[in-house]
Amino acid sequence: MRSAFLFAMAPLLMGAVPAAADDLLARARDAFQPVPAQTQAAQGHEAALVRLGKTLFFDPRLSGSGALSCNACHNLGLAGSDLHPTSLDDTWTSTPRNAPTVLNAGLNGALYWDGRAADLTAQAAAALLSPGEMNGTRERVEATLRSLLGYRVMFRQAFPAAAEPATLDNAAAALAAFQATLTTPDSRFDRYLRGDTAALDGRERDGLALFMDKGCAGCHGGVNLGGSTYYPFGVVEKPAPALLPPADRGREAVTADPTDAYFFRTAPLRNVALTAPYFHSGAVASLGEAVSVMAATQLGTTLSADEVQALTAFLGTLSGTMPAVDVPRLPAPAAPPADG
Amino acid sequence: MRSAFLFAMAPLLMGAVPAAADDLLARARDAFQPVPAQTQAAQGHEAALVRLGKTLFFDPRLSGSGALSCNACHNLGLAGSDLHPTSLDDTWTSTPRNAPTVLNAGLNGALYWDGRAADLTAQAAAALLSPGEMNGTRERVEATLRSLLGYRVMFRQAFPAAAEPATLDNAAAALAAFQATLTTPDSRFDRYLRGDTAALDGRERDGLALFMDKGCAGCHGGVNLGGSTYYPFGVVEKPAPALLPPADRGREAVTADPTDAYFFRTAPLRNVALTAPYFHSGAVASLGEAVSVMAATQLGTTLSADEVQALTAFLGTLSGTMPAVDVPRLPAPAAPPADG
Numbered sequence: 001m002r003s004a005f006l007f008a009m010a011p012l013l014m015g016a017v018p019a020a021a022d023d024l025l026a027r028a029r030d031a032f033q034p035v036p037a038q039t040q041a042a043q044g045h046e047a048a049l050v051r052l053g054k055t056l057f058f059d060p061r062l063s064g065s066g067a068l069s070c071n072a073c074h075n076l077g078l079a080g081s082d083l084h085p086t087s088l089d090d091t092w093t094s095t096p097r098n099a100p101t102v103l104n105a106g107l108n109g110a111l112y113w114d115g116r117a118a119d120l121t122a123q124a125a126a127a128l129l130s131p132g133e134m135n136g137t138r139e140r141v142e143a144t145l146r147s148l149l150g151y152r153v154m155f156r157q158a159f160p161a162a163a164e165p166a167t168l169d170n171a172a173a174a175l176a177a178f179q180a181t182l183t184t185p186d187s188r189f190d191r192y193l194r195g196d197t198a199a200l201d202g203r204e205r206d207g208l209a210l211f212m213d214k215g216c217a218g219c220h221g222g223v224n225l226g227g228s229t230y231y232p233f234g235v236v237e238k239p240a241p242a243l244l245p246p247a248d249r250g251r252e253a254v255t256a257d258p259t260d261a262y263f264f265r266t267a268p269l270r271n272v273a274l275t276a277p278y279f280h281s282g283a284v285a286s287l288g289e290a291v292s293v294m295a296a297t298q299l300g301t302t303l304s305a306d307e308v309q310a311l312t313a314f315l316g317t318l319s320g321t322m323p324a325v326d327v328p329r330l331p332a333p334a335a336p337p338a339d340g
Numbered sequence: 341m342r343s344a345f346l347f348a349m350a351p352l353l354m355g356a357v358p359a360a361a362d363d364l365l366a367r368a369r370d371a372f373q374p375v376p377a378q379t380q381a382a383q384g385h386e387a388a389l390v391r392l393g394k395t396l397f398f399d400p401r402l403s404g405s406g407a408l409s410c411n412a413c414h415n416l417g418l419a420g421s422d423l424h425p426t427s428l429d430d431t432w433t434s435t436p437r438n439a440p441t442v443l444n445a446g447l448n449g450a451l452y453w454d455g456r457a458a459d460l461t462a463q464a465a466a467a468l469l470s471p472g473e474m475n476g477t478r479e480r481v482e483a484t485l486r487s488l489l490g491y492r493v494m495f496r497q498a499f500p501a502a503a504e505p506a507t508l509d510n511a512a513a514a515l516a517a518f519q520a521t522l523t524t525p526d527s528r529f530d531r532y533l534r535g536d537t538a539a540l541d542g543r544e545r546d547g548l549a550l551f552m553d554k555g556c557a558g559c560h561g562g563v564n565l566g567g568s569t570y571y572p573f574g575v576v577e578k579p580a581p582a583l584l585p586p587a588d589r590g591r592e593a594v595t596a597d598p599t600d601a602y603f604f605r606t607a608p609l610r611n612v613a614l615t616a617p618y619f620h621s622g623a624v625a626s627l628g629e630a631v632s633v634m635a636a637t638q639l640g641t642t643l644s645a646d647e648v649q650a651l652t653a654f655l656g657t658l659s660g661t662m663p664a665v666d667v668p669r670l671p672a673p674a675a676p677p678a679d680g
Contacts (some may be wrong), residue, residue: 058417067428072407077398077670088407092432227402274672327665332614 024209025197031156031212033223034190035104035183035320043164048157049208053178055328056152056171061144061266062128063090064135068125068173074102076325079274080182096248097101099268103323104178109228110265115278120176121150138168145171150331156248183240184271184320185291192317200317209315210307215299219266227268233279236300239293243283250280273316288312343468345593365537371552373563374530375444375523375660388497388591392520395494395668396511401484402468403430404475410467410515414442416665419614420522425622430475436588438622440607443663446520449568449604453620454591460516465508475674478508485511490671523658524611532657540657547654549646555639559606565658567608573619574602576640579633583623590620628652 054168056062060069070242073087073095074080087099090327097113105111107121117123127133128141145151145166152166159165200208211217221228230251233244244262245255248273251263278290279281288308295301303311396402400409413427413435414420420441427439437453445451446460457463468481469474479559485491485506492506498514499505505670531539531547541550551557560566570591571586584602590601618630628648635641643651 006386055417060345060412060415061423065428065432066424067412067422072400072412075400075670078669079672082407083401088405091407131613225421227350234368272679276673294674322669325667329662333423333616 002028008333013204022109022197024205025136025192025195027212028208029193029263031217032193032225035107035185035187035223037183037185041316046158047158048154049174049177050181051178051328052151052158052171053174053176054325055151055330056175059330060327061330062134062136062141062171064131064137064140065090066136070102070124070134073099073133076102076182076323079103079319080105080272080323081275083276085277088130091131093132095132097280098277099273102179103182103184104224104227104268104270105182106176107183107224107227107270108268110230112255113264114251115230115265120179121169121172124175124179125131125172128168139169141171142166148331148333154331175245184322187270188317190320191316200314203310203313205314207310207312210233210311211314213243214295214301214307214311216294216311219298220269224268224270226266226285229266230260230263231266231298233264234295237300239297243279243281248280252334256276269318271319273312273319287315291315300303325330359600362537365532365535367552367593368548369533371557371561372529372533372565374533375447375525375527375563377523377525386498387495389499389514389517390521391518391668392491392498393514393516395670396515396667398668400473401668401670402476402481402511404471404477404480406428408474410442410464410474413439413473416442416522416663418444419443419611419659420445421615423616423619429472431471433472435472437620438555439615440518441611443522444564444567444608444610446516447523447567448608448611450570453604454594455570455605456581459510459578460519461512463514464515464519468508468512481508481511482506482598488671488673494671498611503558520664524662528657529638529654529661530660541607543650543653544657545654547650550651551654554635554641554643554651556634556651559638560609564610566606567599569597569604569606570600571638572602572604573604573637575638577637579637583619583621583633585621588620609655609658610660613628613652613659622663627655633679 055133057070058060060067060072063069068090072333073082073299074083080103081099086097087095103122111117111120111123112126117126128136128137145155154163155165155170159170160169188199189205194209197205211220217225219229219231222228233239233250236245249261251260251265252258254260267278272278273287276285276287277285284290284293291308291311292303295303376655383479395508397410400407400412403409408430413422415422417614420443421439424439427438429435440453445463451457451460452466457466468476469478485495493503495502495510499510502510528544532548551560558567559569559571562568573579573590578584589601591600591605592598594600607618612618613627616627617625618627619633624630624633631648631651632643635643
């Protein structure tokens with residue numbers, strides 16, 4: 001009897017939450033999933049492939065200028081982005097859109113703001129070759145990789161069966177494998193989803209409830225709270241031109257379908273408090289303002305200041321544990337010939 | 341008797357080297373010293389100061405563009421340099437001179453190619469503020485640092501007695517403290533200097549002997565094999581204009597003394613095999629060619645191909661153990677106000 005009584009009391013002794021809060025957890029579990037410690041893609045790759053990808057990620061020699069690495073715009077010290085409204089590309093010209101974070105990018109169903117890359121590998125290859133990103137060419141990238149003994153060894157280890165392993169496509173695959181390891185598990189929200197309801201305070205739980213009640217979660221669901229679907233920026237109300245520059249018609253450029261005009265990928269919200277400024281235009285610096293804009297343009301709702309604060313507090317709980325990355329030693333040029 | 345005999349034989353039993361090689365070691369010990377595991381400057385600083393300096397070193401927000409960190413030109417994955425003849429500055433314009441490595445920079449007596457900074461701290465401050473380097477202003481750098489809660493905490497920890505710790509000068513001091521930790525001990529040459537004569541093979545020992553016999557060590561001596569003295573580029577024979585651009589008159593610009601025209605700092609040679617291209621102009625890609633040029637211009641000597649190869653082999657033994665550095669998490673912008 002005594003032990004049964006204690007068993008029944010256990011939830012209370014452990015700091016149980018009221019039934020309403022339990023309902024909130026149940027609803028949240030229907031809408032969202034925690035970030036796994038390591039993504040499926042990363043588990044399927046060899047360590048040599050990930051190590052190669054990390055080295056490539058930090059190597060500025062892959063760019064046209066030889067001075068811009070992936071890490072320049074997707075800075076792993078800055079939550080995988082660069083805090084700029086739009087980035088500076090390899091010719092130091094502003095890119096048209098805000099750099100999305102690479103953190104948890106392997107958990108997105110869509111890559112780029114317009115979904116023009118099918119997966120992380122296609123995204124990496126596109127970024128290397130785009131004149132408005134790293135400005136490389138297939139020939140130059142491959143010549144660079146093959147000129148460096150260190151890379152020849154690393155590509156051989158990562159692609160042991162290939163006749164010529166040091167190719168742009170294999171570089172992209174390695175970059176994808178590395179990026180797939182860049183997950184940020186154990187956010188307070190994820191601890192909440194796993195049953196530690198005290199991981200969110202009351203204000204944050206209010207924000208979570210609003211996030212579902214107002215309709216945010218209808219698009220921003222799943223593991224990444226977004227990142228896999230497309231919607232018009234302006235479902236209900238067209239945003240100001242500063243936020244939605246008329247010349248950038250979004251997904252229409254990918255599908256050539258005018259009904260896709262101004263469709264963009266639903267932004268994934270993991271670590272969103274760390275990756276200002278916001279939207280594809282990077283035009284909004286404050287997360288609170290971004291929340292208000294979304295409510296107005298996507299949901300036709302005007303939020304109170306209190307609601308915005310609660311929602312922003314909830315979004316702050318989506319910041320997870322940053323991956324630990326050491327600065328890789330990049331392959332040195334071959335010992336120069338003693339040609340004096 | 342027996343033990344005395346064994347004692348006398350011990351050097352032979354342990355693989356002793358001929359007397360000539362012992363002479364070589366003795367001469368080398370007169371001319372050079374090994375890199376200490378940690379420099380004196382680093383020992384004198386608190387861990388908080390070094391940690392702050394590392395964070396600042398990787399933070400692009402210190403630059404005018406907000407996109408260029410110290411690590412861009414002094415890439416710790418590329419032996420502390422960038423492999424470019426000259427670097428791209430904060431406005432993506434070529435700098436006039438080759439970026440010297442930060443590795444072992446705390447062991448140099450002179451900073452910059454013309455010695456215009458008295459020490460690492462002065463160098464860091466100058467690089468932050470120079471329009472042709474990071475292009476910052478004191479006001480903007482300090483405003484940036486003070487706007488970030490993470491930096492306010494880190495500066496307070498590093499400078500507990502300061503009324504306002506987040507200053508440009510303190511940032512420079514922290515950068516200097518971090519850079520002073522970036523030593524590369526335990527090169528094969530240092531193991532040789534410590535008595536492990538087998539750490540260099542015969543070819544490399546030949547190169548070492550030539551390095552002293554030909555006169556290279558007269559300027560390239562000490563711990564860093566250079567880095568502390570000034571000589572004209574062209575003591576004996578003027579280099580070609582491509583190597584010595586006439587408009588860059590070197591140390592004369594610092595001292596305003598015409599007799600310093602075309603004087604430059606003796607390049608420190610630690611890790612020189614990893615930091616091509618060479619000279620202040622970065623105009624020579626091959627270490628062998630750089631050796632030949634030095635012999636001709638500084639010593640009036642024409643080296644044989646065999647001598648160049650031996651010298652280059654010796655220089656390859658100056659590559660030490662790279663410091664292990666993890667990518668620091670840079671302070672996030674303050675949580676934006678919920679101002680919706």
